[in-house]
Amino acid sequence: MSDPTPLRVLFCIGINQNFFDLPSAGVTVDDVWRAFVEMMDGIKALPGVDFIGDIDDDAHMVGPSDSWPWTCYLLADVDSQETVRAACNLFRTIAVGEGGFKLWRYAKVEARMGRALTPRSYEPVEAN
Template structure:
């Protein structure tokens, strides 16, 4: 990580990340299913630098997804002035359940 020289540690970033996931889990409208970290089982370069993890949740609305993304903008890292967005990026995917289409029936 590109840690600044103002005393922020990897432990500070990790604590902020855990705080973010805890907030997501407690957000009304979020059914947190689980998380995955591909640092051990991914072979080849990551699509984004340098590591990727995934949070899977069933969420009631796009507005709730946006509220969860905002945690990155508000959670402070350690005692620094930096927020979590300095060290992590969210790419939220919003979709619907994959269901087989019936022939001749429009979506």
């Protein structure tokens, strides 16, 4: 039996140098943006995903982001690790433009999984 409590997942997305080198090989910034929107819509449409919100920090960050701080974040409650994997796999499968490149060539994703931060009751331990 699986745990009915969803995973709280933060999808951390970084834009890489290939994006900043556009246009190149017949791919434009608009092509990447269309693929990026398809990825976001794809994550939201996955069964078991309850989308909470997103944050975009491209106005305060210049250049590629290979790690924290990331360019943008998506927050969702997700039913399983398999669904998180399917969401991340969209970066491997969504085509950008007509040249055969996939979204991962221009952006990366890392998923952080945990639980919602909720108050928990506890019994204080008396000091001896």
